Amino acid sequence: MEIDINRLDLEFQAKIDSGKTIEPKDWMPEKYRKTHIRQISQHAHSEIVGMLPEGNWITRAPSMRRKVTLLAKVQDEGGHGLYLYSACETLGISRDELFEQLHSGKAKYSSIFNYPAVTWADMGAVGWLVDGAAIMNQVMLTRTSFGPYARAMVRICKEESFHQRQGFEIMLSLCNGTAVQKHMAQESLNRWWWPSLMMFGPRDEESTHTEQAIKWKIKLKTNDELRQQFVDQTVPQIELLGLELPDPAIKWNEERGHYDFGAIDWDEFWRVVGGNGPCNRERLSARKEAWEKGAWVREAALAYAEKQESLREAV
Amino acid sequence: MNKSLYDYLILLGDSPLILGHRLSELCGHGPNLETDIALSNIALDLFGQVRNWYQYAAEVHGEGKTEDDIAFLRYEHEYRNVVLTEQPNKDFAWVIARQFYFDAWHFSLLSQLTESRDERISAIAAKSIKEVTYHRRFSSEWVKRLGDGTEESHIRMQNAIAHFAMYKGELFEETNVEKEMFASGTGADFKVLKTQFDSFTNEVLNDAGLEIPQIDWTQRGGKQGVHSEHLGYILTDLQYMQRAYPGMQW
Ligand SMILES: [Fe+2]
Ligand SMILES: [Fe+2]
Numbered sequence: 112m113e114i115d116i117n118r119l120d121l122e123f124q125a126k127i128d129s130g131k132t133i134e135p136k137d138w139m140p141e142k143y144r145k146t147h148i149r150q151i152s153q154h155a156h157s158e159i160v161g162m163l164p165e166g167n168w169i170t171r172a173p174s175m176r177r178k179v180t181l182l183a184k185v186q187d188e189g190g191h192g193l194y195l196y197s198a199c200e201t202l203g204i205s206r207d208e209l210f211e212q213l214h215s216g217k218a219k220y221s222s223i224f225n226y227p228a229v230t231w232a233d234m235g236a237v238g239w240l241v242d243g244a245a246i247m248n249q250v251m252l253t254r255t256s257f258g259p260y261a262r263a264m265v266r267i268c269k270e271e272s273f274h275q276r277q278g279f280e281i282m283l284s285l286c287n288g289t290a291v292q293k294h295m296a297q298e299s300l301n302r303w304w305w306p307s308l309m310m311f312g313p314r315d316e317e318s319t320h321t322e323q324a325i326k327w328k329i330k331l332k333t334n335d336e337l338r339q340q341f342v343d344q345t346v347p348q349i350e351l352l353g354l355e356l357p358d359p360a361i362k363w364n365e366e367r368g369h370y371d372f373g374a375i376d377w378d379e380f381w382r383v384v385g386g387n388g389p390c391n392r393e394r395l396s397a398r399k400e401a402w403e404k405g406a407w408v409r410e411a412a413l414a415y416a417e418k419q420e421s422l423r424e425a426v
Numbered sequence: 427m428n429k430s431l432y433d434y435l436i437l438l439g440d441s442p443l444i445l446g447h448r449l450s451e452l453c454g455h456g457p458n459l460e461t462d463i464a465l466s467n468i469a470l471d472l473f474g475q476v477r478n479w480y481q482y483a484a485e486v487h488g489e490g491k492t493e494d495d496i497a498f499l500r501y502e503h504e505y506r507n508v509v510l511t512e513q514p515n516k517d518f519a520w521v522i523a524r525q526f527y528f529d530a531w532h533f534s535l536l537s538q539l540t541e542s543r544d545e546r547i548s549a550i551a552a553k554s555i556k557e558v559t560y561h562r563r564f565s566s567e568w569v570k571r572l573g574d575g576t577e578e579s580h581i582r583m584q585n586a587i588a589h590f591a592m593y594k595g596e597l598f599e600e601t602n603v604e605k606e607m608f609a610s611g612t613g614a615d616f617k618v619l620k621t622q623f624d625s626f627t628n629e630v631l632n633d634a635g636l637e638i639p640q641i642d643w644t645q646r647g648g649k650q651g652v653h654s655e656h657l658g659y660i661l662t663d664l665q666y667m668q669r670a671y672p673g674m675q676w
Binding site: 159162163166169170171172173174175176177178179182183185186189190192193196231281284285287288289291292397400401402404405406407408409410411412413414415418 | 447450451453454455456457458459460461462463466467469470473474476477480493494497498517518570571572574575576578579582663664666667668671674675676
């Protein structure tokens with residue numbers, strides 16, 4: 112029996128190495144299943160918690176065009192949540208259980224959404240930086256080993272890059288606008304910059320899952336590599352906007368061929384991950400409230416569907 | 427400018443604007459993801475229609491008026507939405523009842539406007555009717571689901587249907603400009619509107635096992651610019667950026 116499991120394990124890894132995808136019906140190590148439930152659900156939760164900071168600006172958007180694009184964007188994030196929950200369900204866990212894990216605090220979501228969206232410029236900065244950072248992770252995941260996850264990512268990435276462009280375009284309008292608008296853009300960039308860098312997770316030496324994740328193609332690059340790539344991509348965009356760099360330590364390093372940047376406040380990172388960021392409690396309670404208030408609606412829908420089913424059977 | 431046509435377009439655009447605003451407040455807070463997405467979809471459709479009406483109104487007005495001036499920079503008494511659309515999202519049954527009455531009326535109105543003598547109006551109506559056909563199906567299916575779901579949902583749905591009945595009369599009160607538009611072949615026949623509305627809503631409520639509210643009075647005022655207390659708060663949100671940062675491009 113021992114030998115059989117080992118053989119299955121080897122075959123499983125060989126399959127991944129050869130570039131084939133793992134499908135829900137295929138045999139998989141228990142750890143692979145668990146890791147994927149954790150990661151995909153965390154990703155799904157991030158999408159729906161991520162609807163909240165931007166959602167709070169839909170009613171206040173400054174023009175009809177911006178209102179419609181923002182609402183469509185936030186709705187897209189809901190759609191991403193839906194694909195991801197569905198992908199996760201193929202691993203043998205229900206959506207209700209996944210929500211239960213989110214609400215109890217057992218499952219995490221991206222910490223970036225625990226920061227407040229306080230000005231209209233934040234709708235620009237979030238799209239540009241936060242969706243921008245998310246894309247870097249997600250483009251990589253289109254080639255991940257678990258088929259349903261990889262396929263969900265292909266759909267999601269297309270929309271995310273649209274969100275990023277839209278966010279940048281909001282920033283550009285502000286930067287081409289009045290002094291007040293440009294100030295709003297600068298202030299927002301300054302606030303979102305560090306949390307965006309934190310989105311890539313802890314430094315490589317502190318990241319516990321990296322090696323296994325690379326083997327299963329959940330990660331093709333390390334946290335620090337992705338973070339550097341993000342900085343390298345974003346600094347020229349900041350310059351294009353004509354904004355000041357949010358970190359005085361940002362400087363091109365000829366030797367490395369990369370931008371150097373300042374030290375991240377990891378205490379803040381761990382504090383927010385641990386539940387003590389500016390909006391952790393608000394975000395979680397908004398999700399819980401929506402779920403609890405919706406309970407009677409979901410029960411009614413279920414009861415109705417059952418009645419309809421038994422009517423059909425009676426015919 | 428053609429004042430009557432402008433006023434008429436404002437009447438057509440304001441109700442979907444305010445209802446879309448209410449629906450957009452729910453984005454991210456729905457009872458499940460599918461419903462959340464569907465309600466946002468309806469809000470998006472309504473805002474799309476609003477933009478068509480306002481862009482046309484802006485052209486009719488001339489003098490450089492834009493859709494955003496119309497959407498964001500009027501005083502409260504200049505908004506002409508029916509008071510039904512301002513009512514808050516108290517619970518999901520309220521959201522559905524409000525939507526159900528609105529959709530039944532909106533569908534019938536737009537079907538008539540597809541025959542409008544004004545080509546721009548008939549084109550906008552023809553595009554919108556496809557969306558509103560879906561809205562009406564969505565809200566009436568939910569009326570049935572909640573009406574014939576659990577005991578709790580039945581009570582909640584029945585209460586909401588009864589509550590919102592006092593707002594439906596205004597939908598059929600014809601203003602002077604609506605009379606004028608009907609007479610000239612541009613607008614809708616309100617008698618047909620009422621008949622179609624009653625037969626559709628009665629049928630759905632019957633299917634849902636819900637009592638049809640008997641009511642002989644109505645809340646009114648929105649179409650004359652006299653609103654419920656809710657509109658002021660809606661405009662505080664809606665107009666915030668345009669009022670706080672006047673004259674800027676976004
Ligand atoms: Fe997303
Ligand atoms: Fe996004």
